[in-house]
Amino acid sequence: GQNIDQPTEMTATEGAIVQINCTYQTSGFNGLFWYQQHAGEAPTFLSYNVLDGLEEKGRFSSFLSRSKGYSYLLLKELQMKDSASYLCAVKDSNYQLIWGAGTKLIIKP
Amino acid sequence: NAGVTQTPKFRVLKTGQSMTLLCAQDMNHEYMYWYRQDPGMGLRLIHYSVGEGTTAKGEVPDGYNVSRLKKQNFLLGLESAAPSQTSVYFCASSYRGMGSGANVLTFGAGSRLTVL
Numbered sequence A: 001g002q003n004i005d006q007p008t009e010m011t012a013t014e015g016a017i018v019q020i021n022c023t024y025q026t027s028g029f030n031g032l033f034w035y036q037q038h039a040g041e042a043p044t045f046l047s048y049n050v051l052d053g054l055e056e057k058g059r060f061s062s063f064l065s066r067s068k069g070y071s072y073l074l075l076k077e078l079q080m081k082d083s084a085s086y087l088c089a090v091k092d093s094n095y096q097l098i099w100g101a102g103t104k105l106i107i108k109p
Numbered sequence B: 001n002a003g004v005t006q007t008p009k010f011r012v013l014k015t016g017q018s019m020t021l022l023c024a025q026d027m028n029h030e031y032m033y034w035y036r037q038d039p040g041m042g043l044r045l046i047h048y049s050v051g052e053g054t055t056a057k058g059e060v061p062d063g064y065n066v067s068r069l070k071k072q073n074f075l076l077g078l079e080s081a082a083p084s085q086t087s088v089y090f091c092a093s094s095y096r097g098m099g100s101g102a103n104v105l106t107f108g109a110g111s112r113l114t115v116l
Helices: none
Strands: A003-005 A009-013 A018-025 A032-037 A044-049 A053-057 A060-065 A070-075 A084-091 A097-099 A103-108 B004-007 B010-013 B019-025 B031-037 B044-049 B065-067 B073-078 B087-094 B111-115
Touching: A003 A084, A003 A097, A009 A018, A018 A032, A018 A084, A018 A103, A032 A060, A032 A070, A044 A053, A044 A060, A044 A070, A070 A084, B004 B087, B019 B031, B019 B087, B019 B111, B031 B073, B044 B065, B044 B073, B073 B087
Parallel strands: A009 A103, B010 B111
Antiparallel strands: A003 A018, A018 A070, A032 A044, A032 A084, A053 A060, A060 A070, A084 A097, A084 A103, B004 B019, B019 B073, B031 B044, B031 B087, B065 B073, B087 B111
C-alpha cells in the first residue's frame, strides 16, 4: 500500500526554527508538495520538490531525498501566524496525489 | 479575484437526503477536483475533471456524483446521504493536469457537511 508519514503535532517557540519531516512509501515518485492549512481554512501551496536537494523560499525551505523516501519542511524565524497544519503530498507513478494526514504546528510565545 | 468559491459552507442533512455542493472558479482552470478531509487522514480524491463535459472517478467515488457542464463550475452531488459522508469537502482547481510536474492546486474554503 501507499503511505505518507508525518508527525501528528509539533510545538515550537516564536523566533525559533522547526523541521517537519515526511517519509513516504509510494508506487513510484513524480514530485512532492508541501501545503499549509490554517484551522478552518483552505490548504495553500508552499513548495514542490522533484529533484534531490534543498529548495529555499524565504523563511521556508523544503528538502528531498528520493533514495530515502524522505522530505522535510524547515521553517525559520517562526511567527505566531505559522501556527497551522502542514500537509505533505506525493505524486505517484500514476500521477495521483497521495496525502499525509498533516502535522499540526503550535507556536508558543 | 475570488479564486475558488464553494457553497454552502455548512450543511446538516438527515440520512437519505440529497444535496449538491457547488464549486466555482474564475481562473480559467481546466482541471477541477473534489476532495474530502477527515480527522487523522489525508485528503482523499472523490472525483475530478480534466475539462468541461468530462468527469472521472478518484480514490473514493462511491456515493457521490459530479457534473462539469460549464468550465468554471464543478458540482458534487450526494443522492442519498449517509453518516459516513460526514466530512469537510474541498474543491480545488489547477492550471496544469496531474501529469504536468508542479500542478499547484488552488483550494476553496471548504464545505462542512454533517449527516445525522
